[in-house]
Amino acid sequence: MLIDDNQYQVRRGQMKTVYQKIDQSEYRLTPQRSVVLQVMIENQGHHLSAEDVLQEARKKSPNIGIATVYRTLEKLASINVLYKTMFEGGRYRYELSIGDEHQHHHIICLSCGSITEVEDDLLHILENKLEKKGFRVVDHELKFYGYCPKCNKKA
Amino acid sequence: MLIDDNQYQVRRGQMKTVYQKIDQSEYRLTPQRSVVLQVMIENQGHHLSAEDVLQEARKKSPNIGIATVYRTLEKLASINVLYKTMFEGGRYRYELSIGDEHQHHHIICLSCGSITEVEDDLLHILENKLEKKGFRVVDHELKFYGYCPKCNKKA
DNA sequence: AGTTTTAATGATAATGATTCTCTTTATCGT
DNA sequence: ACGATAAAGAGAATCATTATCATTAAAACT
Numbered sequence: 001m002l003i004d005d006n007q008y009q010v011r012r013g014q015m016k017t018v019y020q021k022i023d024q025s026e027y028r029l030t031p032q033r034s035v036v037l038q039v040m041i042e043n044q045g046h047h048l049s050a051e052d053v054l055q056e057a058r059k060k061s062p063n064i065g066i067a068t069v070y071r072t073l074e075k076l077a078s079i080n081v082l083y084k085t086m087f088e089g090g091r092y093r094y095e096l097s098i099g100d101e102h103q104h105h106h107i108i109c110l111s112c113g114s115i116t117e118v119e120d121d122l123l124h125i126l127e128n129k130l131e132k133k134g135f136r137v138v139d140h141e142l143k144f145y146g147y148c149p150k151c152n153k154k155a
Numbered sequence: 156m157l158i159d160d161n162q163y164q165v166r167r168g169q170m171k172t173v174y175q176k177i178d179q180s181e182y183r184l185t186p187q188r189s190v191v192l193q194v195m196i197e198n199q200g201h202h203l204s205a206e207d208v209l210q211e212a213r214k215k216s217p218n219i220g221i222a223t224v225y226r227t228l229e230k231l232a233s234i235n236v237l238y239k240t241m242f243e244g245g246r247y248r249y250e251l252s253i254g255d256e257h258q259h260h261h262i263i264c265l266s267c268g269s270i271t272e273v274e275d276d277l278l279h280i281l282e283n284k285l286e287k288k289g290f291r292v293v294d295h296e297l298k299f300y301g302y303c304p305k306c307n308k309k310a
Numbered sequence: 311a312g313t314t315t316t317a318a319t320g321a322t323a324a325t326g327a328t329t330c331t332c333t334t335t336a337t338c339g340t
Numbered sequence: 341a342c343g344a345t346a347a348a349g350a351g352a353a354t355c356a357t358t359a360t361c362a363t364t365a366a367a368a369c370t
Contacts, residue, residue, distance in 0.1 A: 028366085030318065050356080065320040070357065086241045090328075091356060107290055118285065127299065130273065134304030135262055141298045144282065149289030183337080185347065205327080220349045225328065245357075246327060 018081055018096075025079045035061045036072040040082060040096050047085075047093040047106075047115050085141065087115070107144040111151035118144065173236055173251075180234045190216045191227040195237060195251050202240075202248040202261075202270050240296060242270070262299040266306035273299065 018041070022029060029037075039056040040048070048056075054069045073094050077084040083097040083104060105118035127137045147155065173196070177184060184192075194211040195203070203211075209224045228249050232239040238252040238259060260273035282292045302310065 028317075030366085032319070063320075065322095067321080067358085068319055071318085086243070086245065088241070090241070090245065090247075092245075107285060107292070110293065116290075118281070123297075126273070130262060130299065130301075134307060135271075135299075135301050136307045137262070137299050137301035138265065139300040141300070142278075143296045144285065144290075144292050145294040145296070146285075146290055146292035152289060152291045183346075185336080187348070218349075220351095221327095222329080222350080223348055226347080 017098075021079050021081050027075060027079060032057075032061060032064050032068050033072045033075075035064065036069060037076065037081070040076070040094065044096045044098075045117070047087065047095045049091050049093050053094070087143075104140070105142045105144075107146060107148070109148040109151055110145055111147050111155075114148050116148060118142070172253075176234050176236050182230060182234060187212075187216060187219050187223050188227045188230070190219065191224060192231065192236070195231070195249065199251045199253075200272065202242065202250045204246050204248050208249065242298075259295070260297045260299075262301060262303070264303040264306055265300055266302050266310075269303050271303060273297070 018037075027033075035057050036053060038060065039053055043056070050066065050070055050073060053073065054064070054066050057064050057069060073082060073084070076082040077094065080097055082094045084092055084094050085104060086092050087106075087108065107116045107118055108114075109116075123140055123142065127140070130137055146152075173192075182188075190212050191208060193215065194208050198211070205221065205224055205228060208228065209219070209221050212219050212224060228237060228239070231237040232249065235252055237249045239247055239249050240259060242248050242261075242263065262271045262273055263269075264271075278295055278297065282295070285292055301307075
C-alpha cells in the first residue's frame with residue numbers, strides 16, 4: 001500500500017480519496033495494479049479503453065498482460081476508484097472517479113468523438129419524483145450527443 | 156409497403172408515424188423485415204436484444220437468420236423507427252421509437268433487471284446551458300440505476 | 311529463515327455478440 | 341419474361357471480454 005506520491009500529477013485532495021478507497025478494501029496493491037492506477041490518474045478526465053490502458057501501462061511495465069489490465073480495471077471499478085461505462089462502439093471505457101458523488105454526465109461529440117464532462121446537476125428533482133413512485137435510485141448516467149464547440153463551428 | 160394493420164396491436168397514431176418513416180426512406184419492406192417490425196411493434200415498451208428478436212421472429216418466419224435480424228434492426232434504427240442502445244452487459248437492445256422526440260430515459264432495476272421508461276423531461280434546461288457554451292445537442296440518453304418498486308419493497 | 315497456503319500474473323484459449331463474405335434467391339423496372 | 345439490383349441465409353471472421361491454468365510472488369505461520 002506504499003506509494004510514492006511524487007510520481008503522480010494529481011491534486012492532494014483527490015489523491016487521498018483514491019487511496020482511502022484502496023485502504024478500506026481488501027485490495028492488494030501489486031506493482032502491476034499500481035501501474036494501471038498510475039495510468040488512470042495521469043489520464044484523469046479521459047475515458048480509456050482497456051486497450052488504451054494496456055498501451056500506456058506497457059510503457060511502465062512492459063510485460064503486463066491484457067488479462068491483468070482487465071482484472072485490475074474491474075477491481076478498481078468495484079471499489080469506485082474507477083467509473084466504468086459503455087460508450088457507443090461496444091467497448092467499455094474507464095475513467096478516474098472523483099469523489100463519491102455518482103455523477104456521470106457526458107457530452108459526446110458525434111463529429112470528433114471527444115467526450116466532455118458536464119457538471120451541472122438537476123437530476124435530483126427527477127430522482128425525487130421516481131422515489132415518490134416507489135423506486136429507489138442509487139446512480140444515474142446522462143449522455144448528451146451532439147457537436148462540441150470546435151466541430152460545431154466548422155459546420 | 157402494404158401491411159395488414161389488424162395483425163398489430165398498436166394505436167393508430169403511432170402506426171402512421173412508423174410507416175411514414177419507412178415510406179420516406181428508400182427502404183424496402185421485405186417479408187423478413189416486416190416480421191422483425193411486427194415483433195418490435197408487438198413488444199412495444201420492451202427492450203429486446205437481437206437474439207430476443209430472432210426467437211420471436213422465428214415463430215413467424217422459421218428460416219429467418221440472425222444476420223438478417225441484425226441488418227434489419229440496424230436499418231430500422233437508422234431511420235429512427237427503432238432506438239438502439241447499449242444497456243449493461245455489453246449487448247445492444249432495441250425498442251420501438253415513439254414519435255420523433257429523442258427522449259430515452261430509463262430506470263434499470265439492479266435487482267430484477269426490469270427497464271422502465273421515465274417520461275418527464277427537464278433536460279432542456281441543461282441542453283440550453285450547453286448550447287450557450289457552444290455545443291450543439293442533438294440527442295440525449297438518461298439512465299437511472301436503482302430498484303423498482305417491487306424489488307424495493309422486498310429489501 | 312523455511313515452509314505452506316493463498317493470491318496474482320501472464321499466456322492463451324474460449325466465449326459471445328456483432329459484422330462480413332459470398333452464394334443463392336427474390337424483387338423492381340423495363 | 342429479362343436483366344439489374346438488393347436482400348437473405350449460412351457460416352466464417354472479428355473483436356472485446358472472460359475464463360482457464362500453469363507459474364510466480366506474496367502473505368501467514370511456524
